[in-house]
Amino acid sequence: MSEFQKKEADLSTRIAGVELKSPFILASGPLSFNADGMIRAFRAGAGACVTKTLRDNAAVNPVPHISSFGRDTLINSEKWSDFDASLWIEREIPKAKSEGVVVIASIGHTPEEAANLVKDVADAGADMIELVSYSEETMIPMVKIACRDASIPIICKISPNWPDPGSTAVKCLEAGAHAISAIDSVGPTLKIDIYNARPEMNSEDGYGWMSGAAIRPIALRIVSEIARKNCKELIGIGGVTRAEEAVEMLMAGAGAVGVCSIAMLKGVKVFEKLNRDLSKLLFQLGYSSIEAVKGAALPNFPEKEIIGKIAFSFDEGLCTKCKKCEIVCAYLARNLEFPHMNLDETLCRYCGLCISICPSGALKGKVSL
Numbered sequence: 334m335s336e337f338q339k340k341e342a343d344l345s346t347r348i349a350g351v352e353l354k355s356p357f358i359l360a361s362g363p364l365s366f367n368a369d370g371m372i373r374a375f376r377a378g379a380g381a382c383v384t385k386t387l388r389d390n391a392a393v394n395p396v397p398h399i400s401s402f403g404r405d406t407l408i409n410s411e412k413w414s415d416f417d418a419s420l421w422i423e424r425e426i427p428k429a430k431s432e433g434v435v436v437i438a439s440i441g442h443t444p445e446e447a448a449n450l451v452k453d454v455a456d457a458g459a460d461m462i463e464l465v466s467y468s469e470e471t472m473i474p475m476v477k478i479a480c481r482d483a484s485i486p487i488i489c490k491i492s493p494n495w496p497d498p499g500s501t502a503v504k505c506l507e508a509g510a511h512a513i514s515a516i517d518s519v520g521p522t523l524k525i526d527i528y529n530a531r532p533e534m535n536s537e538d539g540y541g542w543m544s545g546a547a548i549r550p551i552a553l554r555i556v557s558e559i560a561r562k563n564c565k566e567l568i569g570i571g572g573v574t575r576a577e578e579a580v581e582m583l584m585a586g587a588g589a590v591g592v593c594s595i596a597m598l599k600g601v602k603v604f605e606k607l608n609r610d611l612s613k614l615l616f617q618l619g620y621s622s623i624e625a626v627k628g629a630a631l632p633n634f635p636e637k638e639i640i641g642k643i644a645f646s647f648d649e650g651l652c653t654k655c656k657k658c659e660i661v662c663a664y665l666a667r668n669l670e671f672p673h674m675n676l677d678e679t680l681c682r683y684c685g686l687c688i689s690i691c692p693s694g695a696l697k698g699k700v701s702l
């Protein structure tokens with residue numbers, strides 16, 4: 334093994350006992366519209382692929398139903414799979430399996446559909462099942478049916494649009510689910526085409542669901558909430574676009590990271606880059622494996638509010654004189670007269686914004702109690 338190879342962390346992980354070569358999972362969406370889509374993503378480096386959601390009847394989508402919604406962010410009003418479930422069971426799942434893909438079959442959205450589909454999907458060779466529903470009330474009976482009809486691991490996908498996602502996750506596990514994935518897209522949301530003065534989505538109400546970069550902070554919070562309720566089998570999904578963000582998901586308690594929007598926007602080759610960058614980054618941060626980094630931030634959540642001051646340090650050698658730190662200070666407490674960084678402590682509220690905005694790391698700070 335070369336010196337270079339040794340400087341990388343082991344990316345293999347496990348969800349509900351199923352081995353994955355990479356923690357990055359292709360989340361349910363257009364890229365997994367059929368077996369070929371999943372095979373492509375798996376070959377590009379995804380550790381597993383979730384099918385587009387199967388229901389009793391194939392979907393017919395409004396036109397248009399996906400639009401760009403800001404940087405690395407999307408709005409969509411896409412429904413479930415536009416293939417009949419029978420096609421998935423007879424052709425697509427077996428085909429993906431024959432090419433070695435770790436297949437997670439997504440099933441929605443009602444207990445009746447779970448009863449119709451779970452057994453056949455498991456018999457078709459799926460490695461795991463991910464249940465999707467519109468509400469907690471339907472998710473719990475779906476879990477019970479899925480556990481009754483299949484012996485493969487059952488994952489429940491949690492929606493950020495439900496009132497208490499953390500408690501719902503616990504109820505799913507108590508009902509028999511083996512793992513939790515969180516989150517689904519956020520919404521409903523609205524994008525208006527200002528040149529035609531109308532919603533961009535042609536869903537029945539003009540609204541759509543947001544995914545990608547903008548939802549990551551919501552996803553992270555929910556993932557941490559579920560992890561802090563002692564859920565150890567957790568797939569974090571939502572807004573991950575690069576390795577640093579995947580590390581956040583892992584540190585918040587996820588053992589794998591679902592990716593949909595960034596793979597749609599950049600192509601499935603993004604999995605190769607995510608794997609390469611994550612492996613190096615984990616090594617640099619001092620973690621040798623996914624297991625080692627999983628939940629690393631959880632013991633460091635404050636138990637109570639922290640009140641104190643910030644002891645600032647300024648490295649003039651790193652300063653680019655951009656003055657961003659000065660501009661963002663609402664209290665006019667900071668003033669750069671290079672090479673001197675002046676701070677009026679009578680005005681400073683120790684909000685921390687100037688440190689977080691500094692692009693070069695010249696301005697740093699430590700909380701002092």
Ligand SMILES: Cc1cc2nc3c(=O)[nH]c(=O)nc-3n(C[C@H](O)[C@H](O)[C@H](O)COP(=O)(O)O)c2cc1C
Nearest residue numbers: 360361362386409516517544545571572592593594
């Ligand atoms: C166009 C589109 C279609 C989607 N379709 C499904 C679906 O059929 N079933 C499902 O469970 N999630 C679906 N999702 C949600 C994703 O699986 C994922 O939970 C969400 O997009 C957040 O991840 P991201 O920020 O990496 O995109 C879809 C997302 C997008 C953008």
Ligand code: SF4
Nearest residue numbers: 652653655656658691
């Ligand atoms: S933001 Fe950072 S780099 Fe820019 S002036 Fe302030 S200390 Fe210097």
Ligand code: SF4
Nearest residue numbers: 662681682684685687
């Ligand atoms: S910590 Fe906040 S208040 Fe103090 S100088 Fe920085 S931006 Fe201004």
